[in-house]
Amino acid sequence: MFEDDNDREYRVVRNHEAQFSVWPADRPAPPGWEPVGVAGTKSACLAHIATVWTDLRPLSLRP
Template identity: 75%
Template sequence: MFEDDDRRRYAVVRNHEDQYSVWPEDRAAPEGWALVGVAGSKSECLAHISAVWTDLRPLSQRS
């Protein structure tokens, strides 16, 4: 499964609630998610997400 393959390249995706995830770079982003322009190893993508996703609440729950 791709979750355990750290040699694969990933892309960072974001949904309409401003939530982030990693997705295999060679696959189209899943419905409801958009590429944010950051790609690399899983650890690089997760580091980017950690730096930018500081409020984990869905956008609709933020005041």
């Protein structure tokens, strides 16, 4: 199975800097990242990220 396979289930994860990513749902989140409760296809997860992550700067650099 390819990592870009849109049929695989993914989940949205976030780090302490409020940065988002997608991660395979069948693997534990990487250190420093936690699931935010959204899962589905890669494209669905990326669409969710596009709506909630409007300021791409790390949290520590935001005013």
